[in-house]
Amino acid sequence: MKRVLMVAYHFPPLAGSSGIQRTLRFAQHLPRYGWHPMVLTVTANAYEHVSTDLLREVPAGTVVRRGAALDTARHLALAGYYPGWLARPDRWMSWQIDGIRTGLKMIRELEPQAIWSTFPIATAHVIGHALQRRTRLPWIADFRDPMVQPDYPEDRKTRASYARIEHAAALRASALVFTTPGAAQDCISRHPTRAAAVRLIENGYDEESFVALERARPDVPPLRPGAVTLLHSGIVYPSERDPAPLMQALGRLKSEGRISSKHASIRFRAPVHEQMLRSLAVSNDVEDLVEVLPPVPYADALHEMRRADALLVMQASNCNAQIPAKVYEYLRVGKPILCLSDRMGDTADLLRRAEVQAFADLASPDEIAAAIPAFLALVREGRAPTPPASIVHAASRRERARELAMILADATKS
Numbered sequence: 001m002k003r004v005l006m007v008a009y010h011f012p013p014l015a016g017s018s019g020i021q022r023t024l025r026f027a028q029h030l031p032r033y034g035w036h037p038m039v040l041t042v043t044a045n046a047y048e049h050v051s052t053d054l055l056r057e058v059p060a061g062t063v064v065r066r067g068a069a070l071d072t073a074r075h076l077a078l079a080g081y082y083p084g085w086l087a088r089p090d091r092w093m094s095w096q097i098d099g100i101r102t103g104l105k106m107i108r109e110l111e112p113q114a115i116w117s118t119f120p121i122a123t124a125h126v127i128g129h130a131l132q133r134r135t136r137l138p139w140i141a142d143f144r145d146p147m148v149q150p151d152y153p154e155d156r157k158t159r160a161s162y163a164r165i166e167h168a169a170a171l172r173a174s175a176l177v178f179t180t181p182g183a184a185q186d187c188i189s190r191h192p193t194r195a196a197a198v199r200l201i202e203n204g205y206d207e208e209s210f211v212a213l214e215r216a217r218p219d220v221p222p223l224r225p226g227a228v229t230l231l232h233s234g235i236v237y238p239s240e241r242d243p244a245p246l247m248q249a250l251g252r253l254k255s256e257g258r259i260s261s262k263h264a265s266i267r268f269r270a271p272v273h274e275q276m277l278r279s280l281a282v283s284n285d286v287e288d289l290v291e292v293l294p295p296v297p298y299a300d301a302l303h304e305m306r307r308a309d310a311l312l313v314m315q316a317s318n319c320n321a322q323i324p325a326k327v328y329e330y331l332r333v334g335k336p337i338l339c340l341s342d343r344m345g346d347t348a349d350l351l352r353r354a355e356v357q358a359f360a361d362l363a364s365p366d367e368i369a370a371a372i373p374a375f376l377a378l379v380r381e382g383r384a385p386t387p388p389a390s391i392v393h394a395a396s397r398r399e400r401a402r403e404l405a406m407i408l409a410d411a412t413k414s
Contacts, residue, residue: 001036003112004408005103005137007128009092009121011041012058015051016270016295018234018325021397022144023118025206028059029401035408037062038110040103040127042069042095053297057209063110067102067127069095089122089161099127107135113412114174116404118142122165129168138411140404141169142177142201145322146186152318170194174411177404179203180346182321199407203325204397205332213302220306228264228379230338231308233301234326236271241314241324242362244280246340249368251284258373261288266312269304270295305329310336310379313347316362320345327351328395336384338375340368354387 008023027037039062044050046069058064072091076082087093106112115137117128125141132139146152147166153159169176170191177199178184188195223229236243250266253259266289268277274292281290296304305311311330315322323346330337331354340362341347348359358378360371378384 001031001034002114002408002412003036003038003110004030004114004116005040005106005110005112005131006037007040007099007103007115007117007124007131009042009046009095009124010118011039011064012054013044013050013052014047015049015053016272018329019120019144020054021206021325022142022203024054024057025204025397026116026401026404027062028057028206028208029398030405031059032398033402033405035405038106038112039064040099040106041066042092042099043067045069045075046071046092046095048074049295051295051297053299063106065102065106067095067097067099069098084155084157088158089126089165092121092123093126095123096126096130099123100130103127103131104134107131107137112137114138114140114408116140116142116408119144119147122147122162125165125169129165129172132172138174138408139169139172140175140177140407140411141173143169143183143187144177144179144203145319146178146183148190149186149318166190173197175199175407177201177407179325180321180323181349182346186321201400201403201407202395203323203328204395204400205328206397207332209299209302210332213299213306216299217303220303222309223267223304223307224265227262228309228376229307230264230266230310230312230376231269231305232266232271232312232314233269233305233329234271234324236268236273236277236314238273238276240316240319240322242316243277243314245363245365246314246368247280247284247286247290248365249372250286250289252365252369253372254286254289259289259376264376265289265291267291267293267308269293269301302329302333305333305335308335310338310375310384313337313339313341313351314362315339315341315345315347317342317345319347323347323350331387331392331395334386334392336375336379336386338371354391355385356387357385
């Protein structure tokens with residue numbers, strides 16, 4: 001069996017990020033396709049929140065080594081301030097020192113045939129690039145989303161550092177992998193000579209996690225009997241998933257008597273920006289319609305999706321080339337979905353293919369106010385469409401691992 005060194009910041013015991021699922025599930029499923037993974041990640045102190053719930057899902061026998069890393073904002077700030085260069089390309093830039101050392105040691109001892117590194121922590125690609133240069137092993141750069149955009153990252157110097165990292169990968173990586181068609185095309189537009197190296201591996205859901213959950217918790221009582229609960233599970237970004245228009249629409253619907261907390265509510269689970277949501281709820285007089293709740297273990301989060309009456313997707317137009325990873329778990333849950341996004345984006349395209357019909361522009365309170373009552377009525381009546389089995393089955397993480405194994409095989413052909 002061949003070996004691949006996987007360089008990833010997001011790995012257990014990190015808590016509260018759906019980004020952890022991509023690396024973890026690749027590590028689980030790659031062996032069935034002839035690749036044994038070994039993982040280079042960070043020491044647990046680099047994570048702001050930790051949980052042991054996913055540690056047991058790391059396959060037995062998987063080599064996991066951790067390079068020392070600090071979070072600049074938490075460990076190196078003085079009175080909340082730190083110089084910008086200590087957070088470029090990201091707050092975990094210190095990881096590259098011990099990460100490169102540890103990675104080279106793993107390569108000498110374990111002799112992998114390929115290196116794989118994954119964004120959105122750019123330092124992982126810095127490490128992957130350094131290891132490739134020193135060993136000449138094939139390198140798969142898993143970007144997931146677009147790394148550089150005209151206005152992202154906002155800080156000009158950080159954006160320049162991202163551009164340098166992307167350029168290095170375009171020159172030296174055997175494959176540049178993205179999770180959406182828009183992100184792949186965005187990379188091709190900047191690096192047309194490497195178009196053949198740009199590949200697509202979408203995110204997905206882990207079927208084994210759902211099977212275990214359904215076996216352990218066969219009963220799925222509603223979150224609020226007699227009322228419709230619309231659940232958004234995961235981060236609510238102030239810009240990329242700006243909730244202000246949604247809150248304005250809820251305030252309007254409530255003042256017009258078209259929505260009531262007796263019959264409906266929106267639950268935000270682990271949104272990270274809790275205070276922003278609570279402030280918006282207060283300013284729009286919809287505190288009774290909105291719940292803001294902390295993170296829970298992964299299995300509990302999946303079970304909550306099963307118990308919700310419907311699921312909420314939010315994605316702004318500045319993320320048209322991105323799809324929230326949580327959407328694939330939403331598809332597997334099989335509940336009705338309300339999509340608040342730009343209709344021209346990749347998120348809307350995926351959900352249209354999944355036969356979702358409830359759409360509104362996230363930036364338009366008018367569209368949202370028009371969509372919510374009609375959607376809630378369909379949910380109450382049991383007439384809201386749900387994703388077809390064919391779309392659901394194609395989105396499993398096992399299938400995504402097969403796709404990665406094919407890319408690895410291509411990169412290591414002698």
